[in-house]
Amino acid sequence: MPxxxxxxxxxxxxxxxxxxxxxxxLEAALVIGDAPxxxxxxxxxxxxxxxxxxxxxxxxxxxxxxxxxxxxxxxxLLYKVCSTFDSSTTVGSIGRGIQLLHQQFPLxxxxxxxxxxxxxxxxxxxxxxxxxxxxxxxxxxxxxxxxRHPSTPMAEADLRQVLAEQLGGTQVPGAIHLPAxxxxxxxxxxxxxxxxxxxxxxxxxAVDEHQxxxxxxxxxxxEHGHGPSIIVGSGGIMAALARSISDQAPRTPGPQKxxxxxLAVSASASSTTAEQINDxxxxxxxxVPVPAELLQRDDTALVAxxxxxxxxxxxxxxxxxxxxxxxxxxxxYGASTPVDAGxxxxxxxxxxxxxxxxxxxxxxxxxxxxxxxxxxxxxxVRQLRVSDQFVTxxxxxxxxxxxxxxGSRLLLKGGQVGPTDILRRFAGQLPS
Numbered sequence: 365m366p367x368x369x370x371x372x373x374x375x376x377x378x379x380x381x382x383x384x385x386x387x388x389x390l391e392a393a394l395v396i397g398d399a400p401x402x403x404x405x406x407x408x409x410x411x412x413x414x415x416x417x418x419x420x421x422x423x424x425x426x427x428x429x430x431x432x433x434x435x436x437x438x439x440x441l442l443y444k445v446c447s448t449f450d451s452s453t454t455v456g457s458i459g460r461g462i463q464l465l466h467q468q469f470p471l472x473x474x475x476x477x478x479x480x481x482x483x484x485x486x487x488x489x490x491x492x493x494x495x496x497x498x499x500x501x502x503x504x505x506x507x508x509x510x511x512r513h514p515s516t517p518m519a520e521a522d523l524r525q526v527l528a529e530q531l532g533g534t535q536v537p538g539a540i541h542l543p544a545x546x547x548x549x550x551x552x553x554x555x556x557x558x559x560x561x562x563x564x565x566x567x568x569x570a571v572d573e574h575q576x577x578x579x580x581x582x583x584x585x586x587e588h589g590h591g592p593s594i595i596v597g598s599g600g601i602m603a604a605l606a607r608s609i610s611d612q613a614p615r616t617p618g619p620q621k622x623x624x625x626x627l628a629v630s631a632s633a634s635s636t637t638a639e640q641i642n643d644x645x646x647x648x649x650x651x652v653p654v655p656a657e658l659l660q661r662d663d664t665a666l667v668a669x670x671x672x673x674x675x676x677x678x679x680x681x682x683x684x685x686x687x688x689x690x691x692x693x694x695x696x697y698g699a700s701t702p703v704d705a706g707x708x709x710x711x712x713x714x715x716x717x718x719x720x721x722x723x724x725x726x727x728x729x730x731x732x733x734x735x736x737x738x739x740x741x742x743x744x745v746r747q748l749r750v751s752d753q754f755v756t757x758x759x760x761x762x763x764x765x766x767x768x769x770x771g772s773r774l775l776l777k778g779g780q781v782g783p784t785d786i787l788r789r790f791a792g793q794l795p796s
Contacts, residue, residue, distance in 0.1 A: 366403070366405050366406055366407055366408040366436060366438060367406055367407070367438065367439045367440070367609060368385075368406065368407045368438060368439060368440050368441075368442065368602070368605055368606075369407070369408055369409050369433045369436055369438040369440075369441050369442070369592070370394075370407070370408075370409030370410075370433075370441065370442040370443070370444045370602070371409055371410050371411075371426065371429045371430055371433055371441070371442075371443055371444065372394070372409060372410070372411040372412075372444035373412075373413075373414040373415040373426075373443075373444065373445055373446075373456055373458075373461065374411070374412075374413060374414070374415040374416070374446070374733045374734060374736060374737055374778075375396070375411045375412075375413075375733075375736040375737040375739075375740055375776055376730075376732075376733045376736045376757075376758075376776045376777060376778035376781065377411070377415075377444050377445065377446055377598070377599070377733065377778065378394045378409065378410075378411030378444060378748075379394075379748070379757070379758065379759060379761060379776040380444075380598070380599035380602075380757040380758075380759075380778075381394070381407070381409065381442065381444055381599055381602045382394060382407075382748065382749065382750045382759060382761070383599065383750060383753065383754075383756075383757060383758070383759035384599045384600075384602040384603035384606055385406065385407040385602060385606050385750075386615065386750035386753065386759060387603065387606070387614050387615050387753055388603070388606035388607055388610040388612060388614060388615075389606075389610045389611075389612030389615070390405075390406040390407055390606050390609075390610060391404070391405045391406050391407070391749075392405055392406060392407035392408065392749065392750065393405045393407075393408050393747055393748065393749045394408070394409050394410065394411045394747070394748050395408075395409075395410055395411075395746060395747050396410070396411055396412065396737070396740060396741060396745055396746055396747070396748075397412070397741065397746060398428070398432075399746035399747055401432060401433070401435075401436065402747070406609075407602070407606075408436070409433060409442070409444070410429035410432060410433060411444075411737060412425050412429060412737050413425070413705065413706065413709070413734070413737035413738050413741075414426055414456060414461070415445075415446065415451070415455075415456035415733065415734055415737075416455065416456060416515065416705035416706065416709075416734040416735070416737075416738075417455070417456065418454050418455050418456075419454075422456070422457065422460065423460070423464065426460075426461055426464045427464055427467070427468070430464060430465065430468040431468065434468055434469070434591070438592040439584060439592060439593065440583050440584060440592055440593045440594075440595065440605060441591075441592040441593070441594045441595075442594075442595055442596075442597060442601060442602060442605075443461055443462075443465060443475075443594065443595070443596045443597075444597070444598065444599070444602075445458050445461070445479060445596060445597070445598065446479075446598065446733060446778070447479050447480070447481040447484055447486040447495070447598035447599065447600065447757075448479075448486065448493075448495050448504065448507070448510045448518070448780065449479050449493055449504065449518070449523060449526065450510055450513050450516040450517075450518055451516050451526075451530065452515075452516045452530070453529055453530050453532075455515050455516050456515075456516060456734075457530045458477075458526075458527070458530060458596065459526075459527050459529070459530025459531040459532070459565075460530060461596070462475050462477075462527070462531065462564055462565050462596060463531065463564065465594055465596075466564060469590075469591045469592075469594060471590040471591065472590070472591060472594055473558055473559070473560075473561055474537075474538075474557055474558055474560055474561070474563040474564060474565055474566050475564065475565045475566075475594050475595065475596055476554075476557070476558075476565070476566055476567075476568050476579070476582075476583075476594075476595050476596070476597075477523065477527065477537075477565050477566065477567050477568065477595075477596040477597065478567075478568040478570060478576075478579050478595060478596070478597040478598075478600075478601055479493065479523070479596070479597050479598045479600075480493075480569070480570035480571065480575075480576065480597075480598070480600050481598045481599055481600030481603075481757075482570065482571060482572050482573055482575075482576065482600065483573065483600065483603065483756060484496075484598075484599070484600065484756050484757055485501070486598065486600065487501070487570070487571045488523065488567065488568070488569045488570055488571070489541075489542055489569055489571055490539075490541050490542065490569065491522050491523050491524045491539045491541070491567045491569065492504070492521045492522050492523070493521055493523055494521075495507050495510060495780075497509060497636075497780075503521045504518045504520075504521040505518055505519050505520055505521040506521075508635070509634055509635055509636065509779070509780060510780075512692065514633045514692070514697075515705070515734060523567045524536050524537050524538075524539060524567055527565055527567070531564055531565070533564075535562075535563065537563060537564070537565045537566050537567060538557055538560065538563060538566040538567075539566055539567040539568070539569065540553045540554060540557060540566065540567070540568045540569060541569050542569045542571065542575075544569075545574075545575050545578060550578055550582075551582065554582045558586075565596070570600070573603075573604070576600050576601060576603070576604040577604050577607060577608070579595070579597075579601060579604060580601065580604035580605045580607070580608045581608065583595055583601075583605070584605070584608055584609075599757055615753050616753060617752070617753045617754050617755070618752055618753070619792070620752075620754070620760070620789060620790055620791070620792045621792050622726075622727040622773065622790075622791055622792050623726045623727060623773070624678075624681070624724075624725060624726060624727065625677075625678045625681050625682055625683050625684065625724070625725055625727070626683045626684070626725065626727040626728070626729065626787070626790060626791040627674070627678065627683075627684050627685075627686070627715075627716060627719055627724075627725040627727070627728050627729070628641075628644065628649075628683075628684065628685040628686070628728075628729040628730075628731060628787050628790075629685075629686045629687075629712035629713070629715055629716050629728070629729070629730055629731070629739065630685065630686065630687040630688065630712070630730075630731035630732055631687075631688045631689075631705070631708040631709055631711075631712050631731070631732040631734075631735040631739070632689075632731045632732035632733070632735070632778075632779040633689050633691065633692050633694075633697055633779070634691070634732075634779030634780055635691050635692070636779060636780050636781070636782070637691075637731050637732070637777070637779050638689075638690045638691030638694075639784050640731070640777075640782060640783075640784055640785075640786050640787055641685055641687055641690050641731075641787075642690065643784045643785050643787065643788065644683070644685050644787040644788060645685060647788055647793070648682075648683070649682070649683045649684060649685050649787070650674075650677035650682045650683065650684040650685070651685065652670065652673055652674055652677070652684055652685065652686045652687070653686075653687060653690075653696070654670065654686060654687065654688045654696070654708075654711070654712075655670075655696075656695070656696040658670070658711070659688055659696060659708065662707075667711075667714075670686070670715065671715060671718060671719075674686060674715060674719060675719060675722065675724055678719060678724040678725055679724060683787075683791050685787065686712060686715055687731075688708050688711075688712070705734040705735045705738060706738045707738075708735055708738075709732070709734075709735030709736065709737065709738025709739045709741075709742070710738050710739070710741070710742045712730070712735070712739050713730070713738060713739030713740060713741065713742030713743050714742045716728050716730070716739065716742075716743060716768075716769065717742055717743040717744065717768035717769065718768075720743070720768050720769045720772055721768050725772075726771060726772045726773060727772065727773045727790070727791070728769060728772055728773070728774055728775070729774075729775040729776075729777060729787060729790055730774070730775070730776050730777065731777045731779070732777075732778070732779055733778040733779050736776050736778075740763075740776075743763070743767055743768045743769050744766065744767040744768050744769075745763045745764065745767040745769065746763075746764050746766065746767065747763065747764040748761045748762070748763055748764075748774070749761065749762055750762075751773065754775065754789075754790070755781065755782045755783065755786060755789070756781070756782075757778065757781045757782075758775060758776065758777050758778075758781050758782055758786070760773055760774065760775060761773075761774040761775070761776060762774065775790050
């Protein structure tokens with residue numbers, strides 16, 4: 365039976381959970397939709413598009429997934445959110461997710477919130493959250509990308525304030541700050557925060573792996589008798605949990621060997637992804653922009669023309685990148701806002717599914733956090749497991765055989781994930 369479970373609010377985030385588990389020798393699987401949970405793993409969980417949903421659609425999805433995971437006798441349950449914490453009171457609300465956790469597990473008490481992932485350049489210090497971009501560390505509200513996120517721009521870096529607004533109350537959550545690790549008070553501070561039954565959550569600082577390990581230890585030593593220990597966090601806490609029960613040395617990435625031409629589909633507006641698309645195109649990949657008209661309305665003729673262009677390039681043995689935008693400066697981006705993550709995710713996922721069904725590619729990269737879940741649903745994917753380590757937060761995955769991409773080599777890449785040449789690395793054109 366699994367020791368750890370998770371409910372992830374997007375698919376690329378869930379892939380990171382799988383990657384961290386696999387890195388330390390644990391077997392992990394995620395399911396999509398209402399597929400049954402496998403029991404032959406150490407880590408198992410659900411992933412869906414909650415990060416891009418609002419209102420009853422968000423509630424219905426999270427309630428369903430929490431009910432499914434609650435059927436297992438877990439030691440720890442991770443409610444997986446992006447390590448950049450981007451969310452709002454109306455879209456992908458992490459605060460609302462915490463309320464639904466309490467609804468499912470009413471006896472748990474305050475939920476720790478620890479989104480730091482030091483190995484990935486994500487840090488929390490005195491409750492303020494930071495993320496790396498282009499080699500520099502930025503406070504979340506000044507981050508060049510996250511402060512301008514297309515659907516959930518982050519105007520506040522203090523996670524206590526973010527949660528207070530999303531939880532809808534007047535109480536600002538408490539916190540455990542960095543000095544607690546140094547002065548020996550961390551365990552007592554954790555116990556004190558967990559006893560405050562008037563609170564719904566508390567923020568936990570972390571800026572290095574030792575501190576993440578201390579959080580994992582606090583979670584695994586708790587004895588409730590009424591369900592798992594619960595935490596809201598990123599892949600960083602899953603890495604720490606995996607280290608806590610594994611005696612294996614970390615796995616390292618292996619060289620990538622595609623079976624034929626590679627297809628990358630992207631609905632990410634991130635400047636990081638734009639640089640990766642530009643790198644691929646400048647090195648010979650077929651450039652297939654999705655027409656602006658197709659981003660605003662479904663058009664069978666336009667979709668057919670897009671399919672023909674992609675299939676012709678793949679038949680010619682060329683790597684292809686299909687994209688809805690090349691960064692926020694792309695005219696298509698402005699012309700099609702507000703972005704409908706469900707629509708564009710389904711659009712690019714449908715292209716990938718048809719190309720795989722036609723036998724034109726067995727190597728597919730999906731770029732974009734908010735849209736990835738919708739893309740995989742369009743491909744008919746119901747379960748994913750890790751085949752190989754690749755870049756941080758981006759493993760090589762395999763889908764269940766019943767899906768359109770069963771047997772394919774898959775890369776799910778969040779908007780901020782990976783080096784500039786990640787697509788060429790995936791295509792085996794460069795060392796991993």
